[in-house]
Amino acid sequence: MSIKRIPQVVIQRLPRYYRYLGDLLSRGITRISSGELSRRMGVTASQIRQDLNHFGGFGQQGYGYNVETLYVEIGKILGQDQEYRVIIIGAGNLGHAVANYTNYKKQGYRVMALFDSNKELVGKVVQDSLIYSIEDLPEYLREHRTDIAVLTIPKDGALDVVETLVEGGIQAIWNFASVDVPLPNSQVVVENVHLSDGLRVLTYRLKELREQKEHLQERGL
Amino acid sequence: MSIKRIPQVVIQRLPRYYRYLGDLLSRGITRISSGELSRRMGVTASQIRQDLNHFGGFGQQGYGYNVETLYVEIGKILGQDQEYRVIIIGAGNLGHAVANYTNYKKQGYRVMALFDSNKELVGKVVQDSLIYSIEDLPEYLREHRTDIAVLTIPKDGALDVVETLVEGGIQAIWNFASVDVPLPNSQVVVENVHLSDGLRVLTYRLKELREQKEHLQERGL
DNA sequence: AAATATATGTGAAAAAAATCACTATGCTCC
DNA sequence: GGAGCATAGTGATTTTTTTCACATATATTT
Numbered sequence: 001m002s003i004k005r006i007p008q009v010v011i012q013r014l015p016r017y018y019r020y021l022g023d024l025l026s027r028g029i030t031r032i033s034s035g036e037l038s039r040r041m042g043v044t045a046s047q048i049r050q051d052l053n054h055f056g057g058f059g060q061q062g063y064g065y066n067v068e069t070l071y072v073e074i075g076k077i078l079g080q081d082q083e084y085r086v087i088i089i090g091a092g093n094l095g096h097a098v099a100n101y102t103n104y105k106k107q108g109y110r111v112m113a114l115f116d117s118n119k120e121l122v123g124k125v126v127q128d129s130l131i132y133s134i135e136d137l138p139e140y141l142r143e144h145r146t147d148i149a150v151l152t153i154p155k156d157g158a159l160d161v162v163e164t165l166v167e168g169g170i171q172a173i174w175n176f177a178s179v180d181v182p183l184p185n186s187q188v189v190v191e192n193v194h195l196s197d198g199l200r201v202l203t204y205r206l207k208e209l210r211e212q213k214e215h216l217q218e219r220g221l
Numbered sequence: 222m223s224i225k226r227i228p229q230v231v232i233q234r235l236p237r238y239y240r241y242l243g244d245l246l247s248r249g250i251t252r253i254s255s256g257e258l259s260r261r262m263g264v265t266a267s268q269i270r271q272d273l274n275h276f277g278g279f280g281q282q283g284y285g286y287n288v289e290t291l292y293v294e295i296g297k298i299l300g301q302d303q304e305y306r307v308i309i310i311g312a313g314n315l316g317h318a319v320a321n322y323t324n325y326k327k328q329g330y331r332v333m334a335l336f337d338s339n340k341e342l343v344g345k346v347v348q349d350s351l352i353y354s355i356e357d358l359p360e361y362l363r364e365h366r367t368d369i370a371v372l373t374i375p376k377d378g379a380l381d382v383v384e385t386l387v388e389g390g391i392q393a394i395w396n397f398a399s400v401d402v403p404l405p406n407s408q409v410v411v412e413n414v415h416l417s418d419g420l421r422v423l424t425y426r427l428k429e430l431r432e433q434k435e436h437l438q439e440r441g442l
Numbered sequence: 443a444a445a446t447a448t449a450t451g452t453g454a455a456a457a458a459a460a461t462c463a464c465t466a467t468g469c470t471c472c
Numbered sequence: 473g474g475a476g477c478a479t480a481g482t483g484a485t486t487t488t489t490t491t492c493a494c495a496t497a498t499a500t501t502t
Contacts, residue, residue, distance in 0.1 A: 098416075100314060191419050191420070193419055198414055204298065209392060256479075268459090278481065279480095284478080
């Protein structure tokens with residue numbers, strides 16, 4: 001109902017709700033209350049209700065939420081009611097992993113092609129998709145409508161590839177190259193993934209945990 | 222100086238500062254001001270200064286920050302002054318990718334072994350590390366001090382493996398299995414990675430972008 | 443059919459995070 | 473070595489996010 005902008009933090013929480021609801025759905029659970037969902041997810045019920053309310057009332061007082069309805073509605077918000085054509089630039093292990101992962105269980109993403117600069121890989125097939133030479137990318141983009149490009153290449157060539165992609169009309173880039181891709185212009189959206197960031201946060205918390213332990217030991221516990 | 226707890230959001234931003242500083246360092250830039258760094262990173266200078274101040278004054282008025290000092294200091298905060306022994310559970314594409322990625326350029330992480338349930342992979346070598354049978358995991362853990370376990374397996378067996386890991390004394394789990402691992406107890410830290418969450422946020426923003434475009438077209442622009 | 447229990451939606455309050463704006467310090471250049 | 477400039481550190485303010493708490497609506501039970 002509201003014209004008010006949806007806060008970014010809320011958007012970032014939606015995929016997690018979506019996962020949990022999908023899980024409930026596959027287990028045959030048809031109804032869920034914010035309280036029960038909050039217990040399972042480890043967040044507050046209040047936050048769940050407030051988040052969902054940004055998009056309108058999906059629930060019913062005294063009853064809760066219908067799992068399927070809520071799942072579908074959040075899916076729509078996230079754009080999961082459409083199919084996206086995906087290409088993957090970089091057919092190394094990570095490219096393969098993403099190809100597997102993305103095609104998995106028909107989630108609305110279709111990997112159409114992979115590209116690599118290694119001539120030995122060109123012509124091979126991954127998950128029903130062909131690996132092309134990176135040199136064929138401009139031509140491919142001219143001939144095939146493509147929604148999302150995934151970058152699973154080392155950082156060195158990454159920004160050049162981005163230029164090619166943007167010139168070829170790509171509107172969304174999922175970037176795993178270890179370099180931040182700045183927004184080339186307002187006609188493109190970019191999601192920069194830095195796996196190592198998560199690993200470093202983990203290390204921080206491990207350090208913290210160990211320090212805590214030491215403190216306890218010092219006090220003879 | 223402070224005993225005050227560091228906000229989680231600040232911790233999550235540190236790895237990004239760390240990356241940018243590492244990049245500056247490798248390009249021979251020895252000094253940087255919060256203003257200049259803010260321009261490069263696309264955040265406010267104020268936020269940078271405030272974030273860093275949680276850990277004490279690393280800068281100097283009228284000069285800025287010494288890139289190397291700041292890099293090293295943030296590294297220490299993140300626990301990058303130590304080496305971590307890593308094992309990878311799941312030697313598929315993602316496991317391989319993480320093995321490559323984690324060992325890269327001697328970043329303080331050493332991949333010691335991989336484990337897989339596929340007998341055909343057992344005995345092979347990835348990045349100087351041997352692939353073991355998953356059945357050997359308990360024994361391995363008894364004999365080798367290990368800091369971090371990475372889970373790159375499908376979600377089905379994931380929680381069982383976590384149990385084995387925790388019983389074996391693992392304190393940190395970096396989980397790529399498509400299921401949230403709840404904190405088994407307060408002696409373990411877990412970082413759940415859901416690649417698809419980022420993809421869905423990207424899709425949301427792509428949808429938004431396209432809707433915006435449509436609106437503009439309707440108004441004849 | 444009434445009574446009771448449940449659980450949403452939401453305005454208000456509280457807490458957290460980000461930004462502002464200024465002070466004081468040390469650098470740089472003349 | 474002094475003047476002016478640049479910039480960190482930081483208290484105050486603003487904005488954003490989260491949580492609280494309750495009125496209302498629906499379901500369920502007796």
